[in-house]
Amino acid sequence: MTIDWNDTFAKRALKLTASEIRELLKLINQPDIISFAGGIPDPAFFPYDNMAAAYAKIFADPKKRAEALQYSISEGYTPLRQWIAEHLATLGIATHADNILILNGSQQALEFLGKLFIGPGDRIIVTNPAYLGALQAFSLYEPEYVTVTLDETGLDMKALAREFEKGAKFLYLTPDFGNPSGVTLSLEQRKALLDLAYRHNIPVIEDTAYEKLRYDGAAVPSLLSLDTSRLNESAPLSDPTSNGHVIYCGTFSKSIAPALRIGWVIAPTPVVQKLVLMKQASDLHVSTLNQMVMHEVVQEIIDSHTAKLRDVYRARRDAMLAALEKYMPAGVTWTKPEGGMFVWATLPPHLDGAALLAASIEKERVAFVPGAAFFPDRSGRNTIRFAFSLVPPEKIEEGVKRLARLIGEISAAAA
Amino acid sequence: MTIDWNDTFAKRALKLTASEIRELLKLINQPDIISFAGGIPDPAFFPYDNMAAAYAKIFADPKKRAEALQYSISEGYTPLRQWIAEHLATLGIATHADNILILNGSQQALEFLGKLFIGPGDRIIVTNPAYLGALQAFSLYEPEYVTVTLDETGLDMKALAREFEKGAKFLYLTPDFGNPSGVTLSLEQRKALLDLAYRHNIPVIEDTAYEKLRYDGAAVPSLLSLDTSRLNESAPLSDPTSNGHVIYCGTFSKSIAPALRIGWVIAPTPVVQKLVLMKQASDLHVSTLNQMVMHEVVQEIIDSHTAKLRDVYRARRDAMLAALEKYMPAGVTWTKPEGGMFVWATLPPHLDGAALLAASIEKERVAFVPGAAFFPDRSGRNTIRFAFSLVPPEKIEEGVKRLARLIGEISAAAA
Numbered sequence: 001m002t003i004d005w006n007d008t009f010a011k012r013a014l015k016l017t018a019s020e021i022r023e024l025l026k027l028i029n030q031p032d033i034i035s036f037a038g039g040i041p042d043p044a045f046f047p048y049d050n051m052a053a054a055y056a057k058i059f060a061d062p063k064k065r066a067e068a069l070q071y072s073i074s075e076g077y078t079p080l081r082q083w084i085a086e087h088l089a090t091l092g093i094a095t096h097a098d099n100i101l102i103l104n105g106s107q108q109a110l111e112f113l114g115k116l117f118i119g120p121g122d123r124i125i126v127t128n129p130a131y132l133g134a135l136q137a138f139s140l141y142e143p144e145y146v147t148v149t150l151d152e153t154g155l156d157m158k159a160l161a162r163e164f165e166k167g168a169k170f171l172y173l174t175p176d177f178g179n180p181s182g183v184t185l186s187l188e189q190r191k192a193l194l195d196l197a198y199r200h201n202i203p204v205i206e207d208t209a210y211e212k213l214r215y216d217g218a219a220v221p222s223l224l225s226l227d228t229s230r231l232n233e234s235a236p237l238s239d240p241t242s243n244g245h246v247i248y249c250g251t252f253s254k255s256i257a258p259a260l261r262i263g264w265v266i267a268p269t270p271v272v273q274k275l276v277l278m279k280q281a282s283d284l285h286v287s288t289l290n291q292m293v294m295h296e297v298v299q300e301i302i303d304s305h306t307a308k309l310r311d312v313y314r315a316r317r318d319a320m321l322a323a324l325e326k327y328m329p330a331g332v333t334w335t336k337p338e339g340g341m342f343v344w345a346t347l348p349p350h351l352d353g354a355a356l357l358a359a360s361i362e363k364e365r366v367a368f369v370p371g372a373a374f375f376p377d378r379s380g381r382n383t384i385r386f387a388f389s390l391v392p393p394e395k396i397e398e399g400v401k402r403l404a405r406l407i408g409e410i411s412a413a414a415a
Numbered sequence: 416m417t418i419d420w421n422d423t424f425a426k427r428a429l430k431l432t433a434s435e436i437r438e439l440l441k442l443i444n445q446p447d448i449i450s451f452a453g454g455i456p457d458p459a460f461f462p463y464d465n466m467a468a469a470y471a472k473i474f475a476d477p478k479k480r481a482e483a484l485q486y487s488i489s490e491g492y493t494p495l496r497q498w499i500a501e502h503l504a505t506l507g508i509a510t511h512a513d514n515i516l517i518l519n520g521s522q523q524a525l526e527f528l529g530k531l532f533i534g535p536g537d538r539i540i541v542t543n544p545a546y547l548g549a550l551q552a553f554s555l556y557e558p559e560y561v562t563v564t565l566d567e568t569g570l571d572m573k574a575l576a577r578e579f580e581k582g583a584k585f586l587y588l589t590p591d592f593g594n595p596s597g598v599t600l601s602l603e604q605r606k607a608l609l610d611l612a613y614r615h616n617i618p619v620i621e622d623t624a625y626e627k628l629r630y631d632g633a634a635v636p637s638l639l640s641l642d643t644s645r646l647n648e649s650a651p652l653s654d655p656t657s658n659g660h661v662i663y664c665g666t667f668s669k670s671i672a673p674a675l676r677i678g679w680v681i682a683p684t685p686v687v688q689k690l691v692l693m694k695q696a697s698d699l700h701v702s703t704l705n706q707m708v709m710h711e712v713v714q715e716i717i718d719s720h721t722a723k724l725r726d727v728y729r730a731r732r733d734a735m736l737a738a739l740e741k742y743m744p745a746g747v748t749w750t751k752p753e754g755g756m757f758v759w760a761t762l763p764p765h766l767d768g769a770a771l772l773a774a775s776i777e778k779e780r781v782a783f784v785p786g787a788a789f790f791p792d793r794s795g796r797n798t799i800r801f802a803f804s805l806v807p808p809e810k811i812e813e814g815v816k817r818l819a820r821l822i823g824e825i826s827a828a829a830a
Contacts, residue, residue, distance in 0.1 A: 002658045003616045004684040008584065010534040016692040043481040051484070052474035059467035066458040069466070084748070104519065104698035111697045115555070119425040136696040140530070141425070169423065201418045243417045257484035259703040270420040270485035277431040281551040282526045283519035287702055288674040 001154040011120075015139045028367040034369040034399035039179055039341045039387035045312055046257045047305055054296035058289065068289040072147065074280040076102025077262070077291035083299060084250070084264060092221060093248075094228040096238035101275050102286050106209055106251040106263035110137040110172075112278050113205055113247065116271070117142045117169045125163050125171040127155065129281040129374035129383070130345070131179045131207065134172055140308050144171070145376035148180050154189045170247075171197065174207040176214070177225060179335055180374045180385040181344045182337030187220050194226050197245045205247045212255040214305045214339035215314035220415060224248040224266060235270060243270040243331075252294055254341075255306050260290040313341065319393035322384060323400035328382040329408045334386075341389035344371070347407065350414050356407070426535075430554045443782040449814035450782040454756045454802035461672045462712060462720055469711035471706065482705040489695040491679070491804055492706035498714060499665070499679060507636055508663075509643040514681050516690050517701050521624055521666040523677035525552040525587075527731065528620055528662065528691050531686070533558045540578050540586040542570065544759070544789035544798070546594045546622065547829045549587055558584070560791035565596050567605045567750055579615040582816055585662075586612065589622040591629070592639060595758045595789045595800040597752030602635050605744025607642050612660045618686075620662045627670040627721045629754035630729035639663040639681060652683060659683040667709055669756075670721050675705040728756065734808035735801060735815065742819035744826060749801075754806035759786070762797040762822065765829055770802035771822070779817040 006014075016297050058064045065150075077080065081097040088095055101108050110133065118124060118141035126135070128147035137146075145165050147158040155173070163173075175185040185193070197204045208221040227246040228237055237244050244267075251263035267274060279285065320343055324334055331348040344369055347353065353370030360366045373381030421429075444452050473479045490496065494526040496512040502595065503510055518524050525548065533539060533556035542548065542563035550560075561578050563569040569589070579586075586608075590600040600608070612619045621638040642661040644654055652659050659682075666678035680690060736756055762768065768785030771795055775781045786798030803811060 001682075002656075003618065003660065005683070005689075008532060008618065009689065010530070010532055010537070011535075011691055013450045013693075015533050015697065016689055016694060040486050043485045046481070046484045048474060048484075052471065052480075055470040056467065059470070059556045060461060065463050065467075066461070069461045069463075069674045071455050073667075107696075108698040115425070116428050117423060117425055119427075122425070133696070133699075140693075165491050189438060203418065203423065219439070241417075245418065253486075257699075258486045259484045261698065261700070261702045269417075270422070272419075274424065274428055274431055277433060278555075280427075281431065281522075281548070281555060283523040283676065284548075285674075285676070287705055288704055289675045290705065 007312040036386040054293040080295040105251040109265040114138040177340030182335040210340035319396040327404035451801040497712040519676040521664040524664040524680040529553040592755030625755035738815035
């Protein structure tokens, strides 16, 4: 007799299927391809010297190095949590180190929040399109996805009000130039959204992965900052009876480097207490050494380093928007992101993103990500995601030019 | 209106309650207490110089440092997986890098296996007592615990056969001087256990956290090595049709250092494929930098370093067994571990471990962990766990002497 593993697995595990994006990334790692697929930071701009110095500094200190390699508390390295609280205070967010939990990137925050809130069949509201990694994290817990359209005009607030009316475990969204849309929510929409959340008592999960990468325009207050400012002074976020509605996910992956795997979640006390216990049961704590290094590095360079990153990525975004404007045939539209790493394009309805990708790799050696995967309902077949973060400006122009040529050819043949 | 968070949480989250051991550890961090509570490595023996050199080496190499800080594959750093496969081959375990997944310590392996296999009400078999961290990880997925007694004579094989007959999602155990029991399963029991697993097609999760810390006696082959040797040559573990029944959890936390958070799981191909997808959805991958450092360090020092650790901890175990023999009153019994970090003691039935701890901290300034938490059925009230890994031999004698005096006094008063 042999084990039939699929019979052995829990029902939730059947939701685990390979990510199209990840599988794709494995195939296009060839030098002659211009790839707009990987929405990841450019390693040319990681702060290597600061990091090397921070590791060396900790190993040179007998007390610090012992702490750095030993088991630690699940909440995360206290000085790092304090630094985050102080740093966010400068951005108008009134929080407290006790409400901050350090996790393995904000991806782990999403997975934990799925595990904390979602039972089979529970309604959760996500944007259409939404970050694929969030959908992967949530899907394990078998939710019913309810979608609200997100486009250049922001969120469909009427649809949101309708869905809030019906109830949901939470709303998840990325308010600032999110992956994949690049769209930013206006202050008015944020306030209206929070009003709705309070009216229906529905938690809002705010993903701020790209928040530091704003290239122009004024920063819009985060949902958490709006939430903490409306909380009564007698019950701030750290008060067990605080009525905060926003759960905030942050990360150093885009502002410093991803592979230390350090992100965080900020939540009202009853939520963060559960998440700390979840962290303990899941993997005890984030690497103490890495947390200590991150604390050293961000204290020193967060502002100067992210300013440098903004200059680099702004030039790439500008190159991409200029090239799209210059080369794309009529019928193709795209978002104009104020920050982040992505431009989201809508093709003429007769075009399929996945088919276009296959043709584009074969004929033009240009890669991007087809959009359907970002829609829980698998609509958006005629959308594609461009990431400009990894490609120098001159190559961006060349890549967009080639892809535009291909789209023109296909459209002409279909006409 | 305010959010009633407990109404919002999924049912599984209500299982999350504070670990008694962790809460306890927060209280006893006072210099005058002799603590046998924390079952963690002694930081005096972490390989600081080798680690510092490995971090410096990676940052000095432009290609390596870029890889070290960038997003990476969820499977884990390939050279580290290859090293583990080669190292285990020297211990008689025939496996393959493709069947190895790097995780945030073996704790994450346990959490993932709970998530992979357990649906609400599913039967899983654990030893009585069992590793508390495993019970915490599994409990989130709402299993029905079935327990099989583990004591100085090993596993209750009759009870195991009876429970296997009724079916279960898996059996979880630590065959070598586990936490908390310190007991080692004989080769005969391992073979019989595997025969039963094959007969009833029940996966066996083997936790090998302490495997490198054997102080005397000959190593007993791991369950995975017995499993891979009985697999047909035409279907080794890496074959998708392999009939392997054992899932092996390993870690560097006890042999090198815990806070890099690096462990691994080895499983038949259909299982490891699901676990890789789970890793991707959960937190993408373990810190690449830490994996590269661990790869540098273990290549260089795994044998010499663990030999040193064995000398240190052997002396402490010997001191603890000698002190127990010298001071403990009649009616107290304890295990004689061949390795690991723990001695498990059974008190006279009228004594309660938790009450003894309270008295012991107050009167004798000695700490340990009451045993009940390690029993899913909360039996074992008259058991306690001693960890000897953090205490120098002379303090061990003093601590045992004081506690023995207290037990003697309480027993005399009760008689």
